[in-house]
Each structure stands twice: as structure tokens, then as C-alpha cells.
Amino acid sequence: MLDFVLPLYGHPWTTALAVVFVYLSVKGYVRRRMTWVDVPAVGPTGILTSYLGAIRYFRKGDEVLQEGYDKYSKGGIFKVPDFSKWTVIVSSSELLEELRKAPDxxxxxxxxxxxxxQLEWAMGREIIHNNYHLPLFRTHFTRDLGVMYPDIIDEIGAAFSDRISPQADEWISVKTLDTMQTIIARCANRTFVGLPLCRDQAFLDLNTGYAVDVVAGAEAIRLFPNFLKPLVARLYTPAESTAKKVTQMLRPVIEERLAQIKDEGKSYVNKPVDFLSLLLDYAEGQEREPENLAKRVLSISFAAISSTSMTFAQVVFFLASMPEYAAQLREEVESVTAEEGWTQEALSKCYKIDSFVKECQRFRGAGLTSSMRMAVNDYTFSNGTVIPKGTFVTTLSVIRHKDPRFYGETAKEFDGFRFSKMRENGESIGQHQAVSIGTDFLPYGIGRHACPGRFFAALMMKSMLAHIVLNYDIKMVSGKMPESHYLNSWCIPDASAEVMFRKRRK
Ligand code: HEM
Known part of the structure; x- marks a missing residue:
């Protein structure tokens, strides 16, 4: 052993590693001290022992958060450790209400x-300091969903036939998360940039890869002091080179549209209704450059694709492991579309489809926490708890959803038609839709930053679910619901889980 270790002593790499280790330890220690909040903690709180808690939280986030909720629900607030900081979780309705209302x-x-x-470095300063695309997305894009709906349906049909096309009576097995991600990326990009790019596999791979690039890049950038971050971002993170490749692919589309605007004005004949057209209507100065427009498209894809894919993979798992739901869902879609055809209006009458998607999110969403906020200055909750500047505060979603106080005796059971029954019983109808948010339904967050993409996400997921029940019979290869992986507060569907698809038997 000594023979191996001694030559490393005094080696430049050893010294560099030792410096980095000391720097990160001191940085982590300082941040943890600064974000120390006087509320109960899940697990040990010592300088070193709390790292054991951080390891546990990293590997078993669901257990740690459940333990905090069970033990400390009386006080309504607790904290959990990760490697660089403490995160405060508010679990009572009163404190959650304060979190919702707290100004930016x-x-x-x-x-x-x-x-x-680390968005400033991972995606670029412009995205942070001028987010003109967000209000456009909130208002115009959401308003245009009805106009875009025939395209959405067309893309769903085409994407499913390309990815899942069993012959006659054959059952084929499909890697669910990956397949649903491709279908969702196609469908989303049909409304972001249109045909033919939305079907270009290279473009889709860059789009879906961008989320991974940004998240992995952020972890690397975080390790360095601020003055080195721009350099690290340029040298290390692939996000920048992905953005360049996407720009190259988008450039001809953008140039063609710009030429048409120049010749015929903003409302040119056959102008596509999509997010890129909206950007071209409102972008000013430098923002009209293809590379900046590409970054806006990528930033919306970033928010849209992985969250919807992780959520919808669970919807497919629930349906495949509980085939008893398929017949009723199918019957509902057939009767509504027979009368009205495939329109957004018709889909809104499919209460069971809506309810099934919502119940899947209630029971197992993409994340265990919701509405992450950071204290800009010291912030004091009404119970006297002081949240120091720089501390993260958030709340719980799925764990809260399974509390009988909010969903009665059956809160811990999966009931796909829970919400459609409530709507049929006339219980405040607006409140029980898949897109409704509130302190008892938190997958999309709450307050002024609640997900503006939820109308689109729900529309895609409901249309895809309707497409599946109309066209396929499905079942789990394993026969049972796959377990998810819990990394910190993330709930990651099992990427290896396969679902069997067969052409629907009439
Ligand atoms: C099932 C799928 C989705 C889930 C679970 C989800 C969840 C969330 C959550 C939890 C937030 C933060 C809310 C808060 O902190 O209060 C958020 C924000 C956001 N989401 Fe989604 N989202 C989904 C789909 C989408 C889609 C499809 C888009 C766009 C097409 C989108 C665009 C955004 C944007 C732009 C924000 C930031 C809002 C802001 O800056 O105020 N999301 N989403």
C-alpha cells in the first residue's frame, strides 16, 4: 500500500486534488452554517455526521421526507441535509400558504x-436577465393550444405509429421512459418549431440531451468559485455546443421566416402557429439572432420534455399494471369523440381520462417536493422561524397528497377515477381538473410561478393516454408496477421497465 501511496506524495495532481478537496469542504461547511435554521432536522446534525444524512437523503429521498413529515407535522416545518446545504421543508397548510404568497x-x-x-453559466446570462419569452409562453402560446391541437393530435398519431407498431396479434415490448420521451419531444417540438424539424431524430436527441447537459454542467460549475465559472462553463459544459448545433439546424427555418416577414409583414400568408413564430413576433435586437432564438427554444424544451416524460411514463405504468381501467377510459373517449371528433373541446369532456392522469400525479409525480424558493434576505415565517438569506425553502407534494386530511380514508390508495367521481358529484368542478392547482395538489407548484406549461402538459398527456386506450392493449412485462428511484427529492421512473403493447382487439 505504501509503495502505491508514497510516489503520489508531492505530485502536482495530488496537490491539486487536495486543494480542491479543502476548498470544497470549507465552501460546503460555510454554506451549511449560513443556511442553518433552528427547526428539527431529519437525521444527524453534526458537522461530519450530517453528511451521513446527506448520503441517505441522496439515496432514499422518499424515506427521509416521509420521516420528516411523520415526525414533525405538528410544527409544520423541518429540514433535510444535502451535501452543500440544508433545505427547509414547510409541511403545514399555514406555512405553505405563506410560501405561496411570499413575494419574489x-x-x-x-x-x-x-x-x-447554475443557469447564468449553464444556459447563459441573457436567459436569466431577459426572459421575455416567458410571458409569451404564459399567454399567447397557451391561448393558441386550441389552434395547434390538430397538429398535436397528428404528431401523436405519427409518433406512436413510428415507435410502437405491433403486427396483427403480436405483443411487442417497449422501453417506456425512452419511448414516451421521444414521442413527447416530437409532440412538443411540433408546437415549438413545427415540421419537419420536430421529426428529425438528431434535432430531438439534441433537445432531450440538453436537459442532461445543463443538469450535469450545473453540478460541475457549482464546484468552482464565481470568477472561474464562465471559463468552466465554456470548457466543460456540453450545453453550449448543443446550443450551437441546434442553432445550425434552426437557422434555415428562422431565415426563411424572417425573409417572409420582410416581404409580407408579420402576418404573412400561411404563417405557422408555433412558439418560434411568437418569438419572431416579439424578439428585439440581438434576440432576433438565430443563436439567441435557439436558446429560447431550448430553454422551453428543457422545462417541458423531461418533466412531462417522467410523469407520463408513470401514467403508462399505472395503466399497464391495472388493465381494469382501460375499458372505461376507452368507452369514454369513444363516446365523446364519436359525437364531436378529436378536438380540444371534446377532450375536455373526458373526465375519466383527466382524472386518471391527475391521480397518477397525485400518487407518484416527477418530484417529491414542489415550489422551491431561495431567501433573498433573512425571511421570517409567522411562527417566528427565521430563514437566513441564501437558504432553500420548499414544500412536499406526493407525501402531502397521501395524507388522509386532504384525500380522506382512501388517500393512500390509487383510485384512477377519484377526481372524475368528485366532478360527477358536482364537487367544485374547477378544482378537480388535472390542471387545477392548490395546497392539496402540488405537482405543478403553487403561486405566481406555478407551471405555466401545465395546460400543454396535461393536453399532451391526456391525448396520448386516449390514443393508447383507443389503439392498443397494454400490460406490464413484469406484471407489476415498477419501482421508482428516489434521488433527493426526484422520483425517477425505472428506465429499464418495459411495457407490452398489442394492437387493440376490437
Ligand atoms: C407534467 C409535466 C410538468 C410538471 C410536473 C411541471 C412542473 C413544474 C413545476 C413544479 C414548476 C415550478 C413551480 C413553482 O415553483 O411553484 C414549473 C415551472 C415551469 N414550467 Fe413546468 N412542469 C411540467 C411541464 C411543463 C411544460 C410542458 C412546459 C412548457 C411547455 C413547462 C414550462 C415551465 C416553465 C416555463 C416554468 C417556470 C415558470 C416561471 O418561471 O415562473 N412545464 N413546472
């Missing part, structure tokens, strides 16, 4: 995202 200059969504994803 006190508890900030943007600061939390920038810190978590």
Missing part, C-alpha cells in the same frame, strides 16, 4: 433555479 423579492423562485441549475 423575499423568497425567490428565480434565485433558487439559478442556484440549483
Amino acid at each position: 423579492d423575499q423568497l425567490s423562485f428565480e434565485d433558487a433555479m439559478n442556484d440549483m441549475l
Whole structure:
């Protein structure tokens, strides 16, 4: 052993590693001290022992958060450790209400995202300091969903036939997460940039890869002091080179559209209704350059694709492991579309489809926490708890959804028609839709930053579910619901889990 270790002593790499280790340890220690909040902690709190808690939280986030909820629900607030900081979890309705109402200059969504994803460096300063595309997305894009719906349906049909096309009576087995991600990326990009790019596999791979690039890049960038971050981002993160490749692919489309605007004005004949057209309507100055437009498209794809794919993979798992739901869902879609055809309006009458998607999210969403905020300055909750500047505060989703106080005796059971029954019983109809948000349904967050893409996400997922029940019989290869992996607060569907598809028997 000594023979191996001694030559490393004094070696430049050993010294560099030792410096990095000391730097990270001191940085981690300082941040943890600064974000120390006087509320109960899940697990040990010592300088070193709390790292054991961080390891447990990293590997078994579901257990740690459940333990905090069970033990400390009376006080309504607790904290969990990760490797670089403490995160405060508010679990009572009163404190959650305060989190919802807190203004951005006190508890900030943007600061939390920038810190978590190192956005300024991983995606670029412009995205952070001028997010003109967000209001466009919230208002115009969502309003145009009805106009885009025939395209959405067309893309879903084409994508399913390309990816899942069993012959006659044959059962084929499909890697669910990956397949649903491709279908969702196609469908989303049909509304972001249109045909033919939305079907270009290289373009889709760059799109879906971008999320991984940004998240992995953020982890690397975070390790360095601020003055080195731009350099690390340029040298290390693949996000920048992905953005360049996407720009190359988008450039001809953008140039063609710009030429048409120049010749015929903003409302040129056959102008596509999609997100890129919206950007071209409103982008000014430098923002009209293809590379900047490409980054806007990528940033919306980043928000849209992995969250919807992880959520919808679970929907498919639930359906495949509980085939008893298929017949009723099918009957509903057939009777509504027979009368009205495939329209957004018709889909809104499919209460059971809506309910099934919502129940899957209630029971097992993409994340265990929701509405992450960072204290801009010291912030004090009404119970006297002081949240120091720079501390993360969030709340629980799935664990809260399974509390009988909010969903009664059956809160811990899966009931695909829970919400359609409530709507049929006339219980405040608006509140029980898949897109409704509130303190008892938190997958899309809450307050002024609640997900603006939820109308689109729900529309895609409901249309895809309807497409599946109309066209296929499905079942789990394993016969049972796959387990998810819990990394910190993330709930990651089992990427290896396969579902069997067969052409529907009439
Ligand atoms: C099932 C799928 C989705 C889930 C579970 C989800 C969840 C969320 C959550 C939890 C937030 C933060 C809310 C908060 O902190 O209060 C958020 C924000 C956001 N989401 Fe989604 N989302 C989904 C799909 C989408 C889609 C399809 C898009 C776009 C097409 C999108 C665009 C956004 C944007 C732009 C924000 C940031 C809002 C802001 O800056 O105020 N999301 N989403």
C-alpha cells in the first residue's frame, strides 16, 4: 500500500486534488452554517455526521421526507441535509400558504433555479436577465393550444405509429421512459418549431440531451468559485455546443421566416402557429439572432420534455399494471369523440381520462417536493422561524397528497377515477381538473410561478393516454408496477421497465 501511496506524495495532481478537496469542504461547511435554521432536522446534525444524512437523503429521498413529515407535522416545518446545504421543508397548510404568497423579492423562485441549475453559466446570462419569452409562453402560446391541437393530435398519431407498431396479434415490448420521451419531444417540438424539424431524430436527441447537459454542467460549475465559472462553463459544459448545433439546424427555418416577414409583414400568408413564430413576433435586437432564438427554444424544451416524460411514463405504468381501467377510459373517449371528433373541446369532456392522469400525479409525480424558493434576505415565517438569506425553502407534494386530511380514508390508495367521481358529484368542478392547482395538489407548484406549461402538459398527456386506450392493449412485462428511484427529492421512473403493447382487439 505504501509503495502505491508514497510516489503520489508531492505530485502536482495530488496537490491539486487536495486543494480542491479543502476548498470544497470549507465552501460546503460555510454554506451549511449560513443556511442553518433552528427547526428539527431529519437525521444527524453534526458537522461530519450530517453528511451521513446527506448520503441517505441522496439515496432514499422518499424515506427521509416521509420521516420528516411523520415526525414533525405538528410544527409544520423541518429540514433535510444535502451535501452543500440544508433545505427547509414547510409541511403545514399555514406555512405553505405563506410560501405561496411570499413575494419574489423575499423568497425567490428565480434565485433558487439559478442556484440549483447554475443557469447564468449553464444556459447563459441573457436567459436569466431577459426572459421575455416567458410571458409569451404564459399567454399567447397557451391561448393558441386550441389552434395547434390538430397538429398535436397528428404528431401523436405519427409518433406512436413510428415507435410502437405491433403486427396483427403480436405483443411487442417497449422501453417506456425512452419511448414516451421521444414521442413527447416530437409532440412538443411540433408546437415549438413545427415540421419537419420536430421529426428529425438528431434535432430531438439534441433537445432531450440538453436537459442532461445543463443538469450535469450545473453540478460541475457549482464546484468552482464565481470568477472561474464562465471559463468552466465554456470548457466543460456540453450545453453550449448543443446550443450551437441546434442553432445550425434552426437557422434555415428562422431565415426563411424572417425573409417572409420582410416581404409580407408579420402576418404573412400561411404563417405557422408555433412558439418560434411568437418569438419572431416579439424578439428585439440581438434576440432576433438565430443563436439567441435557439436558446429560447431550448430553454422551453428543457422545462417541458423531461418533466412531462417522467410523469407520463408513470401514467403508462399505472395503466399497464391495472388493465381494469382501460375499458372505461376507452368507452369514454369513444363516446365523446364519436359525437364531436378529436378536438380540444371534446377532450375536455373526458373526465375519466383527466382524472386518471391527475391521480397518477397525485400518487407518484416527477418530484417529491414542489415550489422551491431561495431567501433573498433573512425571511421570517409567522411562527417566528427565521430563514437566513441564501437558504432553500420548499414544500412536499406526493407525501402531502397521501395524507388522509386532504384525500380522506382512501388517500393512500390509487383510485384512477377519484377526481372524475368528485366532478360527477358536482364537487367544485374547477378544482378537480388535472390542471387545477392548490395546497392539496402540488405537482405543478403553487403561486405566481406555478407551471405555466401545465395546460400543454396535461393536453399532451391526456391525448396520448386516449390514443393508447383507443389503439392498443397494454400490460406490464413484469406484471407489476415498477419501482421508482428516489434521488433527493426526484422520483425517477425505472428506465429499464418495459411495457407490452398489442394492437387493440376490437
Ligand atoms: C407534467 C409535466 C410538468 C410538471 C410536473 C411541471 C412542473 C413544474 C413545476 C413544479 C414548476 C415550478 C413551480 C413553482 O415553483 O411553484 C414549473 C415551472 C415551469 N414550467 Fe413546468 N412542469 C411540467 C411541464 C411543463 C411544460 C410542458 C412546459 C412548457 C411547455 C413547462 C414550462 C415551465 C416553465 C416555463 C416554468 C417556470 C415558470 C416561471 O418561471 O415562473 N412545464 N413546472
